[in-house]
Amino acid sequence: MPTVTHDDAPLLADLMPWSVAPLRLGRGWPTGPDAACLKARWDAFVKAEGPDREVLLEPTRSRTLHSAVGQLPGHPGGTEKLVRASGPCPEPVRVLHAPFDEQWLIPDHRLIDAARPELWRVADEHQTFLVETPDQLLATSLLPLLRPGRIRPLFRRPGGTEPNLAPGLLEHLATRLGLTPGPADVLAWALATARPDLTVPLTADPELWARGVELGHRTLWLMRRDGDRPKLPGGRRPYVRAPLPSRPLTLHYDREDEALHLDEGRISPVPPQAWDFEVGGVRVLEQWFTARTADAAEPGTLAAIRPTTWPQTWTSELLELITVLALLAELQPFQEELTARITASELRKAGVFPVPESARRPASVLDGHEEGPEGQLALL
Numbered sequence: 001m002p003t004v005t006h007d008d009a010p011l012l013a014d015l016m017p018w019s020v021a022p023l024r025l026g027r028g029w030p031t032g033p034d035a036a037c038l039k040a041r042w043d044a045f046v047k048a049e050g051p052d053r054e055v056l057l058e059p060t061r062s063r064t065l066h067s068a069v070g071q072l073p074g075h076p077g078g079t080e081k082l083v084r085a086s087g088p089c090p091e092p093v094r095v096l097h098a099p100f101d102e103q104w105l106i107p108d109h110r111l112i113d114a115a116r117p118e119l120w121r122v123a124d125e126h127q128t129f130l131v132e133t134p135d136q137l138l139a140t141s142l143l144p145l146l147r148p149g150r151i152r153p154l155f156r157r158p159g160g161t162e163p164n165l166a167p168g169l170l171e172h173l174a175t176r177l178g179l180t181p182g183p184a185d186v187l188a189w190a191l192a193t194a195r196p197d198l199t200v201p202l203t204a205d206p207e208l209w210a211r212g213v214e215l216g217h218r219t220l221w222l223m224r225r226d227g228d229r230p231k232l233p234g235g236r237r238p239y240v241r242a243p244l245p246s247r248p249l250t251l252h253y254d255r256e257d258e259a260l261h262l263d264e265g266r267i268s269p270v271p272p273q274a275w276d277f278e279v280g281g282v283r284v285l286e287q288w289f290t291a292r293t294a295d296a297a298e299p300g301t302l303a304a305i306r307p308t309t310w311p312q313t314w315t316s317e318l319l320e321l322i323t324v325l326a327l328l329a330e331l332q333p334f335q336e337e338l339t340a341r342i343t344a345s346e347l348r349k350a351g352v353f354p355v356p357e358s359a360r361r362p363a364s365v366l367d368g369h370e371e372g373p374e375g376q377l378a379l380l
Helices: 036-047 051-057 117-122 169-177 185-195 206-224 283-294 313-331 345-347
Strands: 093-098 102-104 130-133 137-140 152-155 155-157 161-163 239-242 252-256 260-263 265-268
Touching: 102 152, 102 283, 117 152, 117 155, 130 185, 137 185, 137 206, 152 155, 169 185, 185 206, 185 313, 206 313, 239 313, 252 283, 265 313, 283 313
Parallel strands: none
Antiparallel strands: 093 102, 130 137, 130 152, 155 161, 239 265, 252 260, 260 265
């Protein structure tokens, strides 16, 4: 039986029925905020032999030096067992490692305990991934590594085709609203209106719909961060006012001066709402800084291979992140009293619900050959 909330608002899980569990890496060293260090880690790994290589891998029940797995879809990595692996590092790809924290990943199936190939098959420039976190939805154009929430791709096939929406939903919304919403509009509405229990109230009022979708598209643009660099209003823009040290160790915020201090380095203006921005009770800027400066890795492990100095690219990323968080914090939640409400009961009467089980499973998207273990053809 479908779950019914107190006001019969539809569940996100019914509106966007196909979801995938988050990736499980099994080891930390194939990811990091610096792509060059990932290549250095790989080089150190393939130079090691015998027991040394096994220790560096950090084997698990899912992945050892002798595991036989195929390529990740869309990435021409090796398929020989890691015990014989050699050659250059697969080119690292950008991923969303934590809320608003874009890092890098070595895209090699042999290094990832649960890679979720069905996500890699539909990850392209047209895709948007909606990620469930404990207190809000996040959207990203990158493959997300966040745990523990489900990942809901906007499209079930590459090229932005076959939206991951309940069959008949767009047509029903078009009839009730008197307009033609697209898949991205539904995702934007969900970003703007989803509740903590992951219900999504729907309206048949075209004016309310337009306002919610506009807010959601603004949120989506800021979260994806793959267009023009956002700017604060009034010409304000965070700058480096005092040079950052080669390897900052501490982070401090001066609320009165709206300044962020990295040791003796200083960035301002940093609006308080950017500093206070949290996801899951964790301050985003502090988490981002800690991921780049914490000395948590044991000496001799691959994760201990890190930048010895603070790269300029991190400064640029930090300045943009400050701007994004400040602008997101200014967006007021869509708290309109929805009129002409479209309920889950209405969607059941219209035949949109219950969602067919096929819509909850990945689509068959194998248009080309994928190499399986040891170079064999993958049979899917």
